Each structure stands twice: as structure tokens, then as C-alpha cells.
Amino acid sequence: MARSGVHKDRELRIHESLDELITDLADYIAEISEAAVKERGVFAIALSGGSLIGLMGKLCEAPYNKTVDWAKWYIFWADERVVAKNHVDSNYKLAKDRFLSKVPIIPSHVHSINDSVSAEEAADEYEFVIRQLVKSRVISVSDISDCPKFDLILLGMGSDGHVASLLPNHSVLEEKDEWVTYITDSPKPPPERITFTMPVINSASNVAIVITGESKAEAAHLAVDGVGTGFPSVPAGIVQPLKGNLVWFMDKPAATKLDGSEFSK
Numbered sequence: 001m002a003r004s005g006v007h008k009d010r011e012l013r014i015h016e017s018l019d020e021l022i023t024d025l026a027d028y029i030a031e032i033s034e035a036a037v038k039e040r041g042v043f044a045i046a047l048s049g050g051s052l053i054g055l056m057g058k059l060c061e062a063p064y065n066k067t068v069d070w071a072k073w074y075i076f077w078a079d080e081r082v083v084a085k086n087h088v089d090s091n092y093k094l095a096k097d098r099f100l101s102k103v104p105i106i107p108s109h110v111h112s113i114n115d116s117v118s119a120e121e122a123a124d125e126y127e128f129v130i131r132q133l134v135k136s137r138v139i140s141v142s143d144i145s146d147c148p149k150f151d152l153i154l155l156g157m158g159s160d161g162h163v164a165s166l167l168p169n170h171s172v173l174e175e176k177d178e179w180v181t182y183i184t185d186s187p188k189p190p191p192e193r194i195t196f197t198m199p200v201i202n203s204a205s206n207v208a209i210v211i212t213g214e215s216k217a218e219a220a221h222l223a224v225d226g227v228g229t230g231f232p233s234v235p236a237g238i239v240q241p242l243k244g245n246l247v248w249f250m251d252k253p254a255a256t257k258l259d260g261s262e263f264s265k
């Protein structure tokens with residue numbers, strides 16, 4: 001690993017190469033899955049869209065395809081584009097084509113959104129599904145908020161610093177009451193999306209933000225270094241699980257603008 005350590009209270013794992021990042025990410029996910037299955041008998045994981053899914057690809061290969069207890073996995077989306085499930089923009093389709101169809105996850109454990117209703121209805125229905133699964137303890141519950149406590153939420157970050165579909169300078173960032181909400185004006189197409197709210201992300205047991213490429217370097221700097229400085233950070237900088245762990249996975253180009261010689265070289 002190029003550099004790994006705590007920087008401004010954040011656990012950063014900055015990798016020399018994408019291959020190294022991909023292996024570390026697979027090991028990290030496999031370890032959290034094993035710990036959750038040992039502790040709770042199940043593993044509830046929320047995915048995002050974008051480059052993240054390709055970066056998880058190693059999980060479909062040996063040894064992970066054999067060693068991970070796939071039958072205990074329950075899949076959710078931290079955000080989803082409100083398009084048909086077979087649409088090229090669908091995060092479900094992306095995950096299905098590149099990951100879910102390659103490992104023995106039980107189809108009924110895959111909880112995607114209803115793609116035949118409006119964004120608002122899809123968000124409401126998705127929250128209802130999550131509420132049922134919290135009741136049956138497939139998803140744990142936070143002991144400090146009334147929020148669900150996912151075992152792991154995986155996030156990518158846009159070059160504007162958004163995570164899930166929580167956009168900078170958007171009222172969606174202020175949503176505190178709902179678990180799942182919606183937007184209809186995403187600048188990154190398609191415009192209609194559902195998204196976990198920040199309180200849900202910050203109630204997870206584990207959150208990973210996976211960032212690659214130089215186009216993310218400025219936002220990574222604002223997110224990681226902007227915290228505690230008194231000025232509003234980008235949405236990624238507001239991710240800070242209240243009682244969970246947060247790990248930032250980066251490649252070197254994404255880390256080039258971080259403060260401090262140790263991390264920015």
C-alpha cells in the first residue's frame with residue numbers, strides 16, 4: 001500500500017495502483033461480511049453506482065467466490081437512478097451484470113427499487129421495505145438514532161463531492177426525517193434518483209468511500225481536509241458514522257491534493 005493511516009481523524013488507504021486498491025477493497029468487504037455473519041447471522045450491504053461496482057470485481061474471483069458466505073448477503077442500494085431495471089443507467093443492472101450474477105447470492109435477498117412508479121413513490125416504498133427488514137432484524141437498528149444500521153455502505157464520490165445522490169448545496173442534504181428520499185434534478189444524468197439520507201449513512205456500522213482518478217482530487221481534499229475548518233464541506237466530508245467506522249480508499253491520483261506531505265506526494 002502506498003500510504004495508510006489516520007489523517008485528520010480519517011482512516012485513509014492510499015494505493016500505489018488500482019490493482020492494489022481492488023485487492024484491498026475485496027479483503028475489506030470479505031472481512032466485514034465474515035464479522036457480520038459471525039455476529040448476526042446475516043450481512044446487509046448497500047451499494048452505489050458508478051465506478052465502484054467495477055472496483056468490487058475481485059470478489060467474483062477466487063478465493064472470495066468460494067470463501068465468502070454469499071447465502072447470508074442481503075443487497076440494497078444507497079442510491080438508485082429511477083429508470084427501468086434493464087436500462088443502461090440502472091445501478092441495479094450495473095451491479096447485476098458485473099457482480100450479482102457472478103456470485104451465488106440468493107435472488108430474494110436482492111432488494112432493488114420499484115422501477116414502475118415515480119421517484120417519490122419509489123423512495124417511500126424502498127423505505128417501507130427497509131423498515132420491514134429492520135423489524136425482522138435482517139438489518140440491524142442503531143441504538144443512538146431510529147435509523148437502520150447497515151453492516152456496510154459502499155459509496156463512490158463524484159468530482160463535485162457528492163456521495164449516493166446527496167448533492168452539494170441541495171436541500172436533500174438537510175433531510176433528517178426520512179430514511180430514503182428522492183431528487184428530480186441531479187446534474188449527473190439521469191435526473192431522478194432515490195437516495196439514503198445522511199442520517200442513515202452515518203448510522204451504519206461501516207462506511208467506505210472509494211475514490212479514484214485525478215478528477216476527484218479537489219473534492220477529496222475538500223472532503224478530507226475541509227472538516228473542522230468551519231466552512232461547509234462537500235457532502236462526502238459530512239460522512240462520519242456516529243458509532244461506526246469510515247475508511248477512505250483512494251488511488252494516488254485522487255490523493256494528490258490532500259494537505260500534508262505524507263499524503264499528498
Ligand SMILES: O=C(O)[C@H](O)[C@@H](O)[C@H](O)[C@H](O)COP(=O)(O)O
Pocket residue numbers: 048049050051052079080081091155156157158159162163164165188
Ligand atoms: O448512481 C450514481 O451515480 C452514484 O451512486 C454516485 O453517487 C456515484 O457513486 C458517484 O457519482 C461516483 O461515480 P463514479 O465513480 O462513476 O465517478
